[in-house]
Amino acid sequence: MYFTINENRKNGKLYVLVCHSERKYGDKNPATDKLSIGSYDQSTQSFVPSNNVIQSIAKYLNGNEKKLFNDIVINSLTAENVTMDEIINSSVESTTKSLANNILLHQISSDTGLFKALMHAFGANTDQILSLPYYILQTGNALHKFKYWHRDTVHPYGKNMPSPRISEFLYSLSIDDVNKFLSSWGQLYLPDEILYIDITSISLYSSEIEGADFGYNRDGENLHQINICLLLGKKCGMPLMFRVLPGKINDVASLITTLRHSFALGAKKLFLILGRGFFSIKNIVYMLDNNVGFIISVSSHISWIDKIIDTLFDDLKFHKIYDSLDVPYNDNWTE
Numbered sequence: 448m449y450f451t452i453n454e455n456r457k458n459g460k461l462y463v464l465v466c467h468s469e470r471k472y473g474d475k476n477p478a479t480d481k482l483s484i485g486s487y488d489q490s491t492q493s494f495v496p497s498n499n500v501i502q503s504i505a506k507y508l509n510g511n512e513k514k515l516f517n518d519i520v521i522n523s524l525t526a527e528n529v530t531m532d533e534i535i536n537s538s539v540e541s542t543t544k545s546l547a548n549n550i551l552l553h554q555i556s557s558d559t560g561l562f563k564a565l566m567h568a569f570g571a572n573t574d575q576i577l578s579l580p581y582y583i584l585q586t587g588n589a590l591h592k593f594k595y596w597h598r599d600t601v602h603p604y605g606k607n608m609p610s611p612r613i614s615e616f617l618y619s620l621s622i623d624d625v626n627k628f629l630s631s632w633g634q635l636y637l638p639d640e641i642l643y644i645d646i647t648s649i650s651l652y653s654s655e656i657e658g659a660d661f662g663y664n665r666d667g668e669n670l671h672q673i674n675i676c677l678l679l680g681k682k683c684g685m686p687l688m689f690r691v692l693p694g695k696i697n698d699v700a701s702l703i704t705t706l707r708h709s710f711a712l713g714a715k716k717l718f719l720i721l722g723r724g725f726f727s728i729k730n731i732v733y734m735l736d737n738n739v740g741f742i743i744s745v746s747s748h749i750s751w752i753d754k755i756i757d758t759l760f761d762d763l764k765f766h767k768i769y770d771s772l773d774v775p776y777n778d779n780w781t782e
Contacts, residue, residue, distance in 0.1 A: 452487055461487040546601040552581050553603065559685065560635045568628035574603035575616060630712040633687050641681040641718045644705070644725070646698050648672045660694035676705050681720070688712070698724035703733050710737075719743075 452461050464481045485497040556562040556577065565573045581603070582588075582596050591610035598607075608616070650670040651659050659671040672694035680687050690708060692701055702725045709717065718740035726745050734741050745752050 461489065463487050545599055548585055549581055549600065549602050552584065553577075561632065564628055564631040564635065567631045568624050569620070572616075572620075574605075575608070576620075578602040578604040578608070579613070626712060629688055633709075634713055636680050636683050636685070636687055637714050638716060640683065640687065641720065642687065643679045643681060643720050644676070644702075645679075645722060646674050646676045646692070646701060646724070648674050648694065651694075658691060658693040662694040663697055674701070676701055678705075678709070688714075698722070699727045699730065702730045706733070706737065706739065 453464055454461055462483050463485050464483055466479055466481050469477055469480075483497060486495045488495055553562070556565075562573070562577070565576060569576055579590065579593075582590070582593055582600075585600075586592070586596055588596075590613050593613065594607050594609060596602075648662070648665055650664065650666060650668050650672050652670065653659065654671045656671075656673065658673045660673075662672055662674070664670065664672055674692040674694055674696055676690040676692055677686055678688040679685070688709060690701075690705055702721070706717070716738075719734070719742075721741060721743040723744040723746055726743055731743075733739075
């Protein structure tokens with residue numbers, strides 16, 4: 448939104464217009480809406496508000512509010528220290544900024560301990576780090592559009608971050624600081640958590656990214672990829688740890704290194720829920736040797752697994768085993 452002055456050629460008067468431009472999808476040029484809000488008196492260099500504008504707003508107000516509104520508008524807009532030369536000639540943009548969403552997000556980051564863990568690891572860079580996910584959560588846009596959100600939003604960092612600066616900043620974050628954060632963050636929840644673990648892949652058009660390689664592509668695309676292994680807390684419902692893995696690494700080969708990484712960050716007691724992609728004798732033995740509790744999905748096509756299921760079928764049917772794990776029973780499981 449911006450202000451401008453137009454001269455009426457018939458009467459020679461100057462009128463103050465408030466303008467709003469918006470480009471709609473498919474249009475080549477933006478459409479501009481203009482509204483006259485009053486006239487500009489050159490002799491006194493003052494703004495004279497239009498009665499129509501005042502009345503259109505005042506119709507929503509009661510008697511006392513109407514008088515207060517008129518007093519505020521007339522006294523502020525025609526005050527000696529508010530000249531239209533200062534406002535109009537500089538085409539002042541609206542300084543209204545959104546704050547409510549970031550108040551909520553900052554409260555969540557404080558209540559969950561996220562802010563404290565970030566401060567412990569990244570110190571003075573914490574506000575800059577927080578502004579990036581706040582932007583993504585509210586817009587869903589790529590980071591190169593940050594400047595538009597910054598213009599209309601109050602956020603922790605408070606400054607614009609052009610796309611090249613964001614890339615430089617993210618690249619400057621060291622692996623040691625990231626691990627320090629994961630250790631602090633994980634210790635808040637890991638001792639009493641049950642963890643879901645899964646791996647997803649991100650397809651890449653560039654092969655120059657570190658770790659990019661060909662592997663099992665879940666989307667069936669013939670592209671390089673990287674894998675991200677995520678550990679999610681069942682009780683807290685939040686991600687607690689992650690690892691970026693080379694694209695050629697499959698699920699079964701990543702489990703032991705992920706567990707070793709978790710232990711190195713301070714995890715002491717783990718209970719995992721895993722999909723069948725993580726199943727192997729080697730992984731089972733490692734988890735048993737390191738006191739890692741687990742529930743893992745397996746394929747019944749393996750002969751010795753099939754025999755164990757037949758042996759335990761009656762216990763499974765009457766869910767004696769599941770009672771101790773506090774897992775809701777469903778009669779359809781045995782049908």
